[in-house]
Amino acid sequence: MEGKWDFRLGDDAVFAARVDDNNAVKLPNVPASFSKILVSPSSAPVGKAPADYSPIVPPNEALKTFTVPDDLKLELVLAEPHVKQPLHMTWDERGRLWVVQYLQYPYPAGLKMVSKDVFWRAVYDKVPPPPPQGEPGLDKITIHEDTDGDGVLDKHKTFVDGLNIATSCALDRDGVWVMNPPYLLFYPDKNHDDVPDGDPEVHLQGFGLEDTHSVANSLRWGPDGWLYACQGSTTSSAVMRPGLDKLPVHSMGQLIWRYHPATRRFEIYSEGGGNSFGCEIDAEGRVFSGHNGGDTRGFHYTQGGYYQKGFNKHGPLSNPYANGYFAAMGHANVPRFTHNFVIDAGAALPDKYRGHLFGVEPLQGRVVEADFSNDRSSFKTKDLGYSITSTDPRFRPVEIKAGPDGAIYVADMYEPQIAHRQHFQGLIDKDNGRIYRLSAKNSSLSKQADLGKKTTPELVEHLQQPNKWQRQTALRLISQRRDRTVLPLLKKNIEAGTGQFSLECLWATYQLGGLDDAFAQKCLTHKEPLVREWTVRLSGDMPLDLAAAANATGRAVPGPRQVQDAHLMGHRFGETR
Incomplete structure (x- = not known):
């Protein structure tokens, strides 16, 4: 990788410190929030977080720190030690919650960083083999169930552990799809005993690992039978189907991709956006992702579309004949960011919330509610208020989904800070995590019927x-x-x-x-x-x-x-x- 580098292995740390001389490079016809390049000096990992960080509020006292609208209620359904670093949620047909716990982040196990550039895109000494080969990571996928109907998930099991930078999963009839960059894996489980039948099948390989807060993520089923997912802004990929392809599909930066398991087709669905880390598909099958910058709640992706991005940092569009690009969804000027959101179509919130956007704001520690309306061939949003706020500065919502009961579920990494540079320097707390349910104040619990x-x-x-x-x-x-x-x-x-x-x-x-x-x-x-x-x-x-x-x-x-x-x-x- 050519260009300016933050450090190379063996460099003197004094010379690795970069002079901040390029802090705001502007591009013509691109909003300032997309052309700003943030740079910070290097520092080696320093271990545990400083002692002066805010104290940990025990899970059984956490709800006292929250404020929600008068017609809603917030409930704690899962917390440490049963869940830590929750990054992705999905539910099976029995109503059980599956959680990807991102415990290996930020460094892949068994790899040595050779160098990294000013945007923290790393080069490692090798490509890790697919699990369970190589050094096992700390990531795992766990299953959680409410057995007594009180709304609290009280039965816990691990489907698979030893994963290495696993970001998401999607459930199939006879197994589970797992996004574990650089691989898309399928773990067969034909007897449905929640134990993989053997080693995973590698369906795709070549997803980039340069920046582990930007790797391929948010795997989910689309209504057309394809698996959809995101790739973030500071990774590149050369994706191949083992045994089928002679040449890879190259890509650089943020995009939506999809894979059809039955036909084994892989394609880039749409290109551009922010640091895409969250894939929402609404009731009409339209694809969205949030943004890690300000002044918008995210992007509405159309098939074959090209979208604005930070071109100085993330490179040009792959198609020189794209004739421009589409903008993010219109919104007022707001601080960054909502990287992940859900467009509510459930039944556990009052009717006035129907069709609204609910987005996580991990920097501010809150969940925002926005009106969602048509804007020519796309959409625009307008903030209506905050559905969840907290006095606890460790509240860091990173994932949000509508669940089987129609309630909105929020996964909280519960960190003193949420900033990838500090995480890469070792300032990270991997011992905590919470998941909350937001529903109507007068709603009652009902056991999910087994759709299977x-x-x-x-x-x-x-x-x-x-x-x-x-x-x-x-x-x-x-x-x-x-x-x-x-x-x-x-x-x-x-x-x-x-x-x-x-x-x-x-x-x-x-x-x-x-x-x-x-x-x-x-x-x-x-x-x-x-x-x-x-x-x-x-x-x-x-x-x-x-x-x-x-x-x-x-x-x-x-x-x-x-x-x-x-x-x-x-x-x-x-x-x-």
Whole structure:
């Protein structure tokens, strides 16, 4: 790696200290918050955090430090010693919480840093082998369950440990997908005993490790059956499918990528943004990520789109013919940052919160609520207040998700500070972590039904649930069962239905291989705009007769979104020619 360096192994630390002579480089036509380059002197790791940091508030007293709106309540559901450094949350069909504990951060186990640049992009002496080979790391994936219905997770087990910079996981029918850069791994568990059947399968390799607060992260299922995830701003990748590819897919910096396990297709979905560390997919299947800067709550990513970023620090767009880039979602000037957010579509909050954005602000130690509204072909946000604030300066929310009950869950790393430079210098507390649930003040607890015990037709009916998590999980189970006997039911629901239910049934039909040419052309004249738009999107991922589909788009139901349908078809038709 060429360029200016903060230090090289063996350098005198005095000469490693950099003069701060390039603190704010401005680019034309780029907001100042994207062109500012922050630089700090080097220092070697110094061990434990200073003793004058704020004292630790015990978990059983933590709730006293919080303030939430009068119509909401906050509950502690999990804390140390059962969870430490929680980075990622997901739930299985039984309602059990799976947590990725990022205990190895910030340094990969078994590697030696050879050098790093002024942006803390490191070069290591080797590429680590996939687990369990090589030196085991401290990261692990744990499962937590509420067995007595009191809302507290009281049963705990470890699915896998010894991971090394593991950032997220996604659940499949017969195993678990794990993002453990530089690898995307699949741990088989065919007997569903929560114990891996053996070593993981390596599906992708080559994700960068230069900056462990910027590595590939936030793995999750999309409604189209692809796994979606992010890559942060200060890593680069050369991704290959072992045994299939002769040449890698190169990328540098922030982007959204996706992988289709059944076909083993990997692609970059969209490029640009902030330090992408959080992937939200809303009820209509649109992809978002937050930002590690100010003046916006994040980015709305469209397939094939290019977005603004800090070009001085993160390099140019990969496509020299991109004809510019899209901006972040519009917002007032606000301090940095909300790197991760959820767009609420649950049922455990009062109706007035429905459709709002809830974002974590780890620097300020709070959760912000923002209005979320249309802005031309994208969206804009407007802050409405703070859903969670705390007098405890150690409250560091880093992950936020809507759970099976429709409540909002927040993972707190519980750190005296949240700053990667200080973390790299050893100022990090790995002994603590908490997870909270935010819900309506008058809401009551109910035990989550095991969706895995439902028949496939029952799961189809479950696609009508008002809770987004319930619908998304039912869709995942329908897809993973591969039960094509429900295709007639799904198609009937699409043709007769409107709104969200028809869209959910379209996604299920596609994932079961039922969206053929004839039915796709019917969907292109559907009265529901979202069905038309998603039929166009899905047509680009499979061998449809696009010429006939384009003609059908021209005959679509007149309405305010007909031009958008035609534009989307033109884009997809051009992609596949």
